[in-house]
Amino acid sequence: MAKSMLLISRQAPWSGPGAREALDIALAGGAFDLPLALLFLDDGVLQLCPTQQPALLQQKDLTANLQALPLFGVEALYASSRSLQERGLDPLALNLAVEPLDDQAICALIGRYDLVMTL
Known part of the structure; x- marks a missing residue:
């Protein structure tokens, strides 16, 4: 039986490789039908901003991956609310539909998964 995994993405989209790595892991896990969830926390929520301009930083846009x-x-x-x-x-103005969770709901979410990985 496949173990479930929660990925917690805490990095802003252009502050390092963590944001892209979290998305890559999520896409790979999804491709193999791994029970998986993704939580955007702290600066990780900045990945959800609809008005990003990655070309200014000579970076690839993460929107397609999202x-x-x-x-x-x-x-x-x-x-995280x-x-x-x-x-x-x-x-309601994010570039991806996510369910906002308060701190208590985040704790309960973490407890529901076999593996938790923070990037």
Whole structure:
């Protein structure tokens, strides 16, 4: 039986390789039907901003990878309500539909998965 995995993405999209690696792991896990969820926490919620301009930093856009998550079976997508609020992000204006969770719900979410990986 496949173990379930929760990926917690905590890095801003252009602060290092963590954001891209989390998306790559999620897409690979989804391709192999691994029960998987993705939680955007802290600066990781900045990956969900619709007005990113990665070309200014000579980086690749992560939007296509984010939009591909449901196509690969990764449909359990969450974001920290607190992190969104602290960064002035409206959950309804993000470039990906995520379920906002408060801190208590995040703790319960973590407890439901066999493996938890933070990037």
